Amino acid sequence: MSSALSIHQLSVSYGKRQVIRALDVPCLRAGDITALLGPNGSGKSTLLRALAGLQHSSGDVRLDQRALSRQRGEVAYLPQTLPPSVHLSVFESLMVAGQATAAGLSRRHDDQQVFALLQSLGIEQLALRYLDQLSGGQRQLVGIAQALIREPAVLLLDEPLSALDLNYQFHVMDLLHRETRRRGMVTVIVLHDLNVALRHCDRVLMLKDGALQANGAPDEVIDSQSLRRVYGVSGRVERCSQGVAHVLVDGLHSGLR
Ligand SMILES: Nc1ncnc2c1ncn2[C@@H]1O[C@H](COP(=O)(O)OP(=O)(O)OP(=O)(O)O)[C@@H](O)[C@H]1O
Ligand SMILES: [Mg+2]
Structure with a gap:
């Protein structure tokens, strides 16, 4: 599994307003699920649409060293709002x-x-x-x-769990994890539930105002500092009796929003 997706200086604007700002992500590995996290309006859907080639962007996105724009058939994308x-x-x-x-x-x-x-x-x-x-x-x-x-090399899912019950949320994430490994896909999933990211994802990208705030393993990236800085909440990450990490929100952090 040598393939990887890399993003270099990706920018997206709507009219004069820049929404994604010169984003660099060196390597999203095949076989890994990456959670794309961030507050409402931070640019997650815009970034996913740009990766899917549905949104005009500047910069360079490569899959296995070749421009992704020349490999559109390798990308499958599920929009946030279904047609x-x-x-x-x-x-x-x-x-x-x-x-x-x-x-x-x-x-x-x-x-x-x-x-x-x-x-x-x-x-x-x-x-x-x-x-x-x-x-x-x-x-x-x-x-x-x-x-x-479609058996894509790159699977982009924008909030695919938003309408699912607890059982299907777990079922889908479990299946996506297995299929991502088995097929060697680069899978990127937009999520709002940080506990799902902690439990099921290999990596986390956190966006705020179109800029990358954090990039790394879920339990390294999701902590009380990033909860405050990115989401404006006071919170903690605690491990339950089975050793699984969970986010607990205690309140809003004053001074933000
Ligand atoms: N078609 C559009 N034209 C102009 N501005 C847009 C358009 N789509 C999104 N925006 C703006 O771009 C910014 C990023 O929007 P985007 O939909 O990427 O956010 P998001 O992180 O996916 O948010 P959410 O969690 O609410 O889905 C927001 O300020 C939004 O208002
Ligand atoms: Mg969105």
Whole structure:
């Protein structure tokens, strides 16, 4: 697993307002899940859209030393707000999504592969249901399946857990962790739940006002200082009786926001 994603001097503006400011991230390794954290409006979705090639940006993003912009087929992206659903069954939508793969080549998936993916997400019972008749969380799970079926080298998920119950949140993160390792993907996930980042992610990037505030292992980066500096809260990270780290928020830090 030698592949890696690197970001050099990436900037994004909306009109005259710069939202991502000359961002440098030397190496996001294949096989690792990176949590992209930061307050509302800090630029997480903008950064993900720029990486997906959906937002004009300046700078240099490389996958395995080659410009990512020349390897768009290697990237799968799940937006924060899902587009309106078409009247297609879940199964059909995965067949269609599976055809959009690397270099625009069509890669056929057989029924069994699609069914196995649905099973791995715990949603095989939805296979013949229509997208426009699903609940919010079910629709989000299908969105994750649509990204995975494309077998990308780079998987970008913007708040993929926001509509999921506790069981599916854990299930999805567990699956993403295993699949990221097995397939050697570079996976970047926008999260607001820092406990999920602590438990399931290999690495954390913290953004504030479009600039990188921290980059490192979750339990090194998430601490009372970064909680105060980045989120403006007084908080602690404590380990439970099973040794798992948890964030506890005690209050708002005065002077910020
Ligand atoms: N299409 C747009 N045009 C102009 N400004 C935008 C646009 N989209 C986002 N912004 C602004 O850019 C900044 C970053 O927005 P972005 O959506 O990247 O934040 P975010 O970190 O994803 O926030 P959230 O956690 O609320 O999803 C915000 O100030 C936002 O208002
Ligand atoms: Mg966002």
